[in-house]
Amino acid sequence: MPPKPRTWKSKDSAQEAHEAIRPTNLEERTAGEEDDQKKLYALIWNRAVACQLAEAQFSVNTLRLEAQQGSQTFVFRSTGRTLTAPGWKSLTPEDTAEEADDASDSQGEDNGKVPSLPLGMTLHSTSTRLLNRQTKPPNGYTQASLIKRLEKEGIGRPSTYPSILKNILVRGYLAEGKKTLTATDLGKLLIDSLTGKFRFVEYDYTRELEQELDNIASGKAAYLTVVSAVDQQLQTELGQLHIAPQFLPAAPRVSGGATSASAPEGAIPCPKCKAGHLRRPTGKDFYGCDQYRAGCTFSVNVTIAKKKLADKQIETLCRKGATGFIQGFINKQGKPFGAILLCSEATGWRTKFEFADKPPEPKSYF
Numbered sequence: 001m002p003p004k005p006r007t008w009k010s011k012d013s014a015q016e017a018h019e020a021i022r023p024t025n026l027e028e029r030t031a032g033e034e035d036d037q038k039k040l041y042a043l044i045w046n047r048a049v050a051c052q053l054a055e056a057q058f059s060v061n062t063l064r065l066e067a068q069q070g071s072q073t074f075v076f077r078s079t080g081r082t083l084t085a086p087g088w089k090s091l092t093p094e095d096t097a098e099e100a101d102d103a104s105d106s107q108g109e110d111n112g113k114v115p116s117l118p119l120g121m122t123l124h125s126t127s128t129r130l131l132n133r134q135t136k137p138p139n140g141y142t143q144a145s146l147i148k149r150l151e152k153e154g155i156g157r158p159s160t161y162p163s164i165l166k167n168i169l170v171r172g173y174l175a176e177g178k179k180t181l182t183a184t185d186l187g188k189l190l191i192d193s194l195t196g197k198f199r200f201v202e203y204d205y206t207r208e209l210e211q212e213l214d215n216i217a218s219g220k221a222a223y224l225t226v227v228s229a230v231d232q233q234l235q236t237e238l239g240q241l242h243i244a245p246q247f248l249p250a251a252p253r254v255s256g257g258a259t260s261a262s263a264p265e266g267a268i269p270c271p272k273c274k275a276g277h278l279r280r281p282t283g284k285d286f287y288g289c290d291q292y293r294a295g296c297t298f299s300v301n302v303t304i305a306k307k308k309l310a311d312k313q314i315e316t317l318c319r320k321g322a323t324g325f326i327q328g329f330i331n332k333q334g335k336p337f338g339a340i341l342l343c344s345e346a347t348g349w350r351t352k353f354e355f356a357d358k359p360p361e362p363k364s365y366f
């Protein structure tokens with residue numbers, strides 16, 4: 001044990017107290033009923049205890065040999081280290097293997113033992129071999145090293161790492177071999193087709209967005225500001241995907257409502273861009289403007305405060321900017337209430353409630 005308990009400063013992005021299990025009594029060496037639970041507890045116990053153990057100590061030996069041939073001097077250098085006091089490594093031997101990988105990257109230091117020789121002694125070579133060494137390509141990512149890399153890039157959070165990995169594996173973008181993950185053809189194709197077209201495949205963009213989301217969580221940023229900027233970026237990029245986006249000029253207004261020849265009969269004209277019409281995508285709970293590719297983001301939800309609006313009510317809302325008095329909304333406390341819905345330029349094209357003590361005269365809104 002070290003003289004003082006060890007403490008660590010947590011990273012800025014750490015989301016703390018997300019542990020599923022924390023040993024409260026270190027005397028309890030096993031816990032859990034099923035094998036997996038026991039293994040998980042053992043893993044956590046090991047980490048919890050290991051982080052408080054003494055440092056591991058090594059004896060490091062560097063051997064330097066000099067050979068002379070004519071006027072030339074050749075120097076051979078080798079460093080080896082042996083573990084003299086295991087410290088925390090006695091509990092987590094698997095970390096040793098990982099560290100050996102790192103160490104092999106740093107030049108010249110291998111973990112082989114190097115004999116201890118008196119200074120200045122003369123050695124005679126008994127044989128000479130020429131070794132043909134080649135540098136190895138970097139190791140592929142394992143699930144663990146990929147998470148490490150994500151952490152380093154500031155992408156993802158402890159709560160999202162498992163779902164990131166699950167998604168890329170389940171969707172077949174990566175295949176898991178015996179040890180490492182390899183990109184599938186589908187994964188490569190996906191990256192090739194997204195790169196340069198969508199900013200969300202860029203590390204910087206994702207890192208900054210994650211930071212913004214953290215800021216929302218800590219109350220330093222407003223949800224709508226962040227999310228609407230992301231939405232705008234995405235809509236712009238989606239719009240540019242089409243080689244020749246159809247920027248339809250605002251169709252001349254015809255009395256009676258219908259403005260575009262291609263619009264389905266009775267389609268509600270988009271109140272915001274006036275060029276598009278509202279469509280309800282199959283299975284969705286909203287009407288959106290069909291000119292979203294030209295940049296119109298207008299949409300209106302079908303269900304508002306648990307009340308499913310009739311098509312007629314949505315049409316009135318979009319055509320007139322306000323509905324009549326509607327009963328049957330349910331507030332967050334579960335209480336029913338009535339209100340008028342407003343949606344116009346004045347509300348920033350968002351649906352808002354207008355409360356009144358009693359239903360106003362319909363004609364004041366029509």
Ligand SMILES: [Zn+2]
Binds near residue numbers: 272296298
């Ligand atoms: Zn529109």
